[in-house]
Amino acid sequence: MATSTATSQILTGTPLAGRVAVVSGASSGIGAATAQRLAGLGAKVAVLARRKDRLDALVQTIEAAGGTAVAVPVDVTDRAAVQAAADEIAERLGTVDLVFNNAGVQLISAIEELKVDDWQRQIDLNVGGVMNVIAAFLPQLTAAAADGPADLINTSSIAATRILEKFSIYSGTKAYISHLTRLLRVELGPKNVRVSAIEPGMVDTELPDHVTDADATALMAGLIRDIDVLQSDDIAETVAFIASVPRHVNLTEITILPTAQAV
Structure with a gap:
């Protein structure tokens, strides 16, 4: 039986103090964990998603820990x-200089x-x-970069490069994100905007709950059961770094792969 052991926090202090971050897909999982971590490191954070109740609860959690956050459904x-x-966030928090582009299905x-x-x-x-x-x-990022x-920072997936049966459309969308990120860096790097992609393997989030195919569901459930899969906090620490x-x-x-994940 696998155990659940998230990455220990490797960053200390407030290295993101003075920064304004946006996290999309923030109502659960990786997005919520990353919003909390960025706020804990000093950033003011705007959290974006459709589920207002979850965003409000997340903001309350961040504020209770001493951070600053706003919910933007x-x-x-x-x-x-x-x-x-974007316009509302700039007015309420200031110019955005960190975007974690994380929403997906x-x-x-x-x-x-x-x-x-x-x-x-x-x-x-x-x-x-x-x-x-x-x-x-992007206009706010390029202004901040001066x-x-x-x-x-865009969320892709190992599915962008792995050949997995029945993942054709999902993998295609993530391959787009990975290659888009490389291409954007060619244009934005010279403008001092850093562009990154993270490609996680199996993460224990609600994302697999969207999967209705029995074989794919069994594959993911087996990984969660049999190995120490990634936790949302693992990805959050990586984004923060x-x-x-x-x-x-x-x-x-x-x-980012669980050590024991082979596919």
Whole structure:
């Protein structure tokens, strides 16, 4: 039986003091854990997701620990709404200099099942939502980069490079994110905006709960049962480290796997 042992915190103090961070997909899992960690390291954090009740609870948790956070309920697939959120955050917290672009969904099925609604939902959120966040916050990131560190960190997945049966559409969306990140860095690196992708393996979050395919569900449940899979705090610590290194250092692409995960 696997045990659950999250990464010990390797950062201390408030290395993110004075920074303004945005976390999308913040209502649970990796997003919620990362928002708490960034706030704990001194950043003012805006949390984005559709579920207002969860965002409000997250803000209360952050504030109870002495941090600063605001909840901005938004569906990232709505471009105008994301732009309005960006404007609101700039007004309430200041210019955003750290974006953790994390919203996504995983819907696994054999391609011949033709679950086209699931295909479209993944494309809309995993690709379209990511692009909407970039479009809304990039002007703030480039402005912030003139005076200090600025980070765009996109959540991809090991599915971007692994060949996994029935993961075709999900893997395709994550491959897009990984390669987009490489291409964005070519343009934004010279402007001193750091661009990074994290590619986690199996993380014990609610994301697998979206999976309805029996074989894929069994695969994920087996990993959680049999090995010490990643925890949301592991990813949060990695994101925090990416944002905390010296301004001239860009950790561009980090794959994070449970030690015992073979696929």
